[in-house]
Amino acid sequence: MASHVVGYPRMGPKRELKFALESFWDGKSSADDLQKVAADLRSSIWKQMQAAGIKFIPSNTFSFYDQVLDTTAMIGAVPARYNWNGGEIGFDTFFSMARGNASVPAMEMTKWFDTNYHFIVPELGPDVKFSYASHKAVNEYKEAKELGIDTVPVLVGPVSYLLLSKPAKGVEKNFPLITLLAKILPIYKEVIGELKAAGASWIQFDEPTLVKDLDAHQLAAFTEAYAELESSLAGLNVLIETYFADVPAEAYKTLTSLKGVSAIGFDLIRGAKNLDLIKGGFPSDKYLFAGVVDGRNIWANDLAASLATLQALEGIVGKDKLVVSTSCSLLHTAVDLVNETKLDSEIKSWLAFAAQKIVEVNALAKALAGQKDEEFFSANAAAQASRKSSPRVTNEAVQKAAAALKGSDHRRATNVSSRLDSQQKKLNLPILPTTTIGSFPQTIELRRVRREYKAKKISEEEYVAAIKEEINKVVKLQEELDIDVLVHGEPERNDMVEYFGEQLSGFAFTVNGWVQSYGSRCVKPPIIYGDVSRPKPMTVFWSSFAQSLTSRPMKGMLTGPVTILNWSFVRNDQPRFETCYQIALAIKDEVEDLEKAGVTVIQIDEAALREGLPLRKSEEAFYLDWAVHSFRITNCGVQDTTQIHTHMCYSNFNDIIHSIIDMDADVITIENSRSDEKLLSVFREGVKYGAGIGPGVYDIHSPRIPSTEEIADRINKMLAVLETNILWVNPDCGLKTRKYPEVKPALSNMVEAAKLLRKEL
Numbered sequence: 001m002a003s004h005v006v007g008y009p010r011m012g013p014k015r016e017l018k019f020a021l022e023s024f025w026d027g028k029s030s031a032d033d034l035q036k037v038a039a040d041l042r043s044s045i046w047k048q049m050q051a052a053g054i055k056f057i058p059s060n061t062f063s064f065y066d067q068v069l070d071t072t073a074m075i076g077a078v079p080a081r082y083n084w085n086g087g088e089i090g091f092d093t094f095f096s097m098a099r100g101n102a103s104v105p106a107m108e109m110t111k112w113f114d115t116n117y118h119f120i121v122p123e124l125g126p127d128v129k130f131s132y133a134s135h136k137a138v139n140e141y142k143e144a145k146e147l148g149i150d151t152v153p154v155l156v157g158p159v160s161y162l163l164l165s166k167p168a169k170g171v172e173k174n175f176p177l178i179t180l181l182a183k184i185l186p187i188y189k190e191v192i193g194e195l196k197a198a199g200a201s202w203i204q205f206d207e208p209t210l211v212k213d214l215d216a217h218q219l220a221a222f223t224e225a226y227a228e229l230e231s232s233l234a235g236l237n238v239l240i241e242t243y244f245a246d247v248p249a250e251a252y253k254t255l256t257s258l259k260g261v262s263a264i265g266f267d268l269i270r271g272a273k274n275l276d277l278i279k280g281g282f283p284s285d286k287y288l289f290a291g292v293v294d295g296r297n298i299w300a301n302d303l304a305a306s307l308a309t310l311q312a313l314e315g316i317v318g319k320d321k322l323v324v325s326t327s328c329s330l331l332h333t334a335v336d337l338v339n340e341t342k343l344d345s346e347i348k349s350w351l352a353f354a355a356q357k358i359v360e361v362n363a364l365a366k367a368l369a370g371q372k373d374e375e376f377f378s379a380n381a382a383a384q385a386s387r388k389s390s391p392r393v394t395n396e397a398v399q400k401a402a403a404a405l406k407g408s409d410h411r412r413a414t415n416v417s418s419r420l421d422s423q424q425k426k427l428n429l430p431i432l433p434t435t436t437i438g439s440f441p442q443t444i445e446l447r448r449v450r451r452e453y454k455a456k457k458i459s460e461e462e463y464v465a466a467i468k469e470e471i472n473k474v475v476k477l478q479e480e481l482d483i484d485v486l487v488h489g490e491p492e493r494n495d496m497v498e499y500f501g502e503q504l505s506g507f508a509f510t511v512n513g514w515v516q517s518y519g520s521r522c523v524k525p526p527i528i529y530g531d532v533s534r535p536k537p538m539t540v541f542w543s544s545f546a547q548s549l550t551s552r553p554m555k556g557m558l559t560g561p562v563t564i565l566n567w568s569f570v571r572n573d574q575p576r577f578e579t580c581y582q583i584a585l586a587i588k589d590e591v592e593d594l595e596k597a598g599v600t601v602i603q604i605d606e607a608a609l610r611e612g613l614p615l616r617k618s619e620e621a622f623y624l625d626w627a628v629h630s631f632r633i634t635n636c637g638v639q640d641t642t643q644i645h646t647h648m649c650y651s652n653f654n655d656i657i658h659s660i661i662d663m664d665a666d667v668i669t670i671e672n673s674r675s676d677e678k679l680l681s682v683f684r685e686g687v688k689y690g691a692g693i694g695p696g697v698y699d700i701h702s703p704r705i706p707s708t709e710e711i712a713d714r715i716n717k718m719l720a721v722l723e724t725n726i727l728w729v730n731p732d733c734g735l736k737t738r739k740y741p742e743v744k745p746a747l748s749n750m751v752e753a754a755k756l757l758r759k760e761l
C-alpha cells in the first residue's frame, strides 16, 4: 500500500530559508550561500520522507518565493517592465518580479484560495512570448535522483495557472486568458519531455481551481488541455491533485474523464462531499490518492477514523489502486513539533506538524497493507481520547452560554442614526472628526522592552512604567496634532491576535509553529484547543490609564472574534462558528468592562472578516451570517451613548457591503486609499449607508508623506457621495510599521485638511 505527500513547507524547521533569503536580499550573503541553504533544506526534506517510508515523494514543491511565480518563470512569462532578455531566468529577474526593484514595482500578490498563503499573480495577454525559461522542475528532480531518491515532480497545472492569472496592463479586462492554453502547453510538453528523459515515472499536476465555481467553458479547458498533453505524457503516470474543498459534481465528471490521467487526488478533510462522489462512481483504471491527513491544521490525525475511511475506499477502488495522502500541501501547516519546547506534553500529544504528518501518512498506508504498527495506533488512540475528555478542552459554562445564543439576533435596541445622535451629545465632535486606527510606530526600544519583560529580564514595574511612558508620549502627540478621537497606540501588543490569545483560556502558543504567508514572511498562528473564556479583563488597565491622561475621547481597542478565529489554527472537533461565538462572548465581557471603566468609544477590529469567505458562492451567505452575528454579539449590550467602531483592512468590500451594514457598528474605518474609485462607486450606485464611515485618506503601507491638498481632495471626493455628518477622517490602517518622521507630518496634514474643509462646509 502506497503513501504520498502533496507538498512540503520550504521555510525549514527554524525558518532557515527566510533568514538566508533576507540576508541575500540585504547583500550580506552571496547567491551561492543562498543556493546552499536551499539545497540542504531540499535534501533533508526528501531524506526525511524517504526515512518515513513515503513512496511518492514530491519534488519542485520547494520555492525561493512562490510556486506560481516559479511557473511564470518556467514558461518565461516575464512582464516587459523587468527588461528580461531571454535565457534562463536568474535571481535578479525572479526577485524583481516578486519584490520589485529600485525602478520597477513588484507583481501583484493575492491570497491562495482560502489560505493565508499569497501567490504572485501572473500578468498575461495576447502578446506574451512564452519560452522555456526555468529548468527548476527538472533540476530538482535530478538533484533528488542523485541523492538516490526518485521523486514525483510537481507542476502547477496549466489550466489552474491560467485561471489564476490576470490580464496584463494594457490588455483588455475581459481578455479570455484561457485562450493562451495553446501557447503554454508546448512549454509544458518540453518540461515533460525532459522529466521523462531524466527518468521520472510519475508527474503531479496541481489543479486546485477544480474545486471552485467553474463554468462549462472553463471545465472544457481541462478536457482540452490534458487531451493535448496526452501523447507527451504517454509512459508517465499522471496525478491530478485537487484540494481545499470538494470537487463540484460537474467538475467531477470532467476530472474523472480526463485523457492520459492515471491518478486523482482528493481532499477528504475539507472536501466533505468528495467521499460521496467517489462512492457514486470512480474510474476502475485510475489510482485514488486519498487526502486523509489534514494539511491545513496542526492536529494529530484520528488514525482509527482515517483507517475506516480508507478501508471503505479500498472497497470501491480496490487495494492496489488506493494511495494514502495528505489533504493538500503541508505548506499550510507548521513544520516540526520536535522544536516545540514550551508546549506541555498533554497538548503536544494532540498535535502533528508536517514532519509528524508524513509519519501518520505512512502508518496508515502500512496499516492498510496489513502491517499495522499497534503501538503507534494505540498511542494515537490514547491521545485522541485524552483530547476528548480533557477538562482543559471542555468548559460547561462556556458551552451553555454559546448554545444559549441560538435563536437571537443580538442587535442593539436603538437604530444607528438615533444612537449617533446620543453619542454626539456626549462626545461633541466637530464634523469630519479625525482619528487613527490604533497602533503608533513600534520603535526598536519598545520591542526590546516587551521582549525583555517576556524573558523576565526586567521587572513588571519597569515594564509598566515604560509602557505608560510610551502611551503618555502618544497621547501628547495626538493632542498636539489636535486629533479628535485618540488611541493609546497599542505599545503593549506584539500582534493583534496573539495579545488576546495569550490572555484567553483555550489558546496555546508555539515557539516555532511558523507558516509561510508570502515570500520570506511567516506567521505563527495561535492554537485554539479548548472552549474559550476570559479569566480577567485584558485591556481595561491600559485603556483607562490612557483615558485618564486626556479629556478627549480615548478609543478602547479590541480585536474582533472573526479576526481572532481566521488568524488562528482552529479546533477540528466543533464547527468554526461555534468557536467564533465563544470568542465573541469573551470579547463581549471585555467590551462591557471597558464601558464600565468609562471608555465611551470602543473599536473592535475585524481586519480579517473578508479573509474567511469560503471558496464557493453557495457557502458565502452562511459564513457571512455567523461572522457578522459574532461581531454583533460583542457589542449588543452597550448603551446608546457608547460608540462602537470597527476597522477593516481591505479595500474590496463592494460585494459584501450588505453584510458590513448588517454588522451595525456606529463607525467603520476602512482601508481605501489604493482604490478610492471602487469604494466610492458602491455609494454612487445608491447603497444607503447611515453609520459613520472613515475611508482611509492615505496609504500607510508607503513611507510617502501625503500633502494637505491631496488629502483634502480625497475627502472632497467622498463628500460628493456620502453625507457630511457621517464622514470620518483617518489613515488607512495602523501606524505600527511606520516611523515617527513619517507619521507626524502625515497626520498633521490630515488634520489640516479636515480643518480646511470644515471651514468650507
Ligand code: GLN
Pocket: 437, 438, 439, 490, 496, 557, 605, 607, 647, 648, 649, 733, 734, 735, 736
Ligand atoms: N488596531 C490595529 C492597528 O492599528 C489594526 C491593525 C489592522 O487592521 N491590521 O494596528
Ligand code: ZN
Pocket: 437, 607, 647, 648, 649, 650, 671, 732, 733, 734
Ligand atoms: Zn487595517
